[in-house]
Amino acid sequence: MDVLALTGIGLLTGVTTVLFGFGGGFVTVPVVAWADAALGGDAVRVATATSAWVMVVNAGFATAVTPRRVLGALRGSGTLLLLLAAGASAGALATRAAPAALARWAFIAYVALTITDLLLRPGFLHPHTPLAAASGAARPLPVVLGAPVGAIAAFLGVGGSVMTVPAMRRAGHTMGVATALANPLTLVIAVPAAAVSLSAAAVPAAAEAHVRLIGLVDPCAAAALLLGALPVIAVLRRRPPRIPDRAYAWTYVGLLAVVAVAMLPLG
Secondary structure (H helix, E strand, C coil): HHHHHHHHHHHHHCCCCCCCCCCCHHHHHHHHHHHCHHHHHHHHHHHHHHHHHHHHHHHHHHHHCCCCHHHHHCCHHHHHHHHHHHHHHHHHHHHHHCHHHHHHHHHHHHHHHHHHHHHCCCHHHHHHCCCCCCCCCCCCCCCCHHHHHHHHHHCCCCHHHHHHHHHHHHHHHHHHHHHHHHHHHHHHHHHHHHHHCCCCEEECCCCCCCCCEECCCCCHHHHHHHHHHHHHHHHHHCCCCCCCCCHHHHHHHHHHHHHHHHHHCCC
């Protein structure tokens, strides 16, 4: 997969970052795994690490251009943010030791279980509480879940938005607010995970496959993805599309299904 193709897919990560709160993980993990398929069993591990760096930049930029009135809903969440970061550090370390196949199938299982939960459990597609205003005080998720969410998200190379967005949705937030608040939470998870990935041992197959890595990160793939993503984030944050809330929720579920199917051929 060449640089032009990765840049084009980067456009998609920009869209998912703004509209769905995915800092890039659910798109970049399958894409980078395909791009670096020559690494064999280490491809998913490299994809997970590269995804973390893409999410740091995407989620950081998206957070910076999010209206302060929306970010105000995170006031008082300091303990939650610390636990998310601590869990992310542990999850990133676990990725280095876990078999590559485990990370791949855990990713698929995680997405599949989430889709099932969103479809069957009330509160996401059919909110049972009044939708909150952008400045609502509902917490993104209980503090006690901070460390587990951070660990799972970092282990799989995703930003945790698939846990935080449904939680905020069920707390009464609109999809627009829930996905916007997912970006700062993704940033908190991605930073420690990205830092750990740089200190990882070299992948033996990298030299033979002519893939240049920094730790476990593929900098060329990350740069191409960001080249496509950042302009899209800037435009969509300035002029967000108006999507009916119910259609927004269904599109979120549909995107998860596409990502799960995209990972299956790697098995």
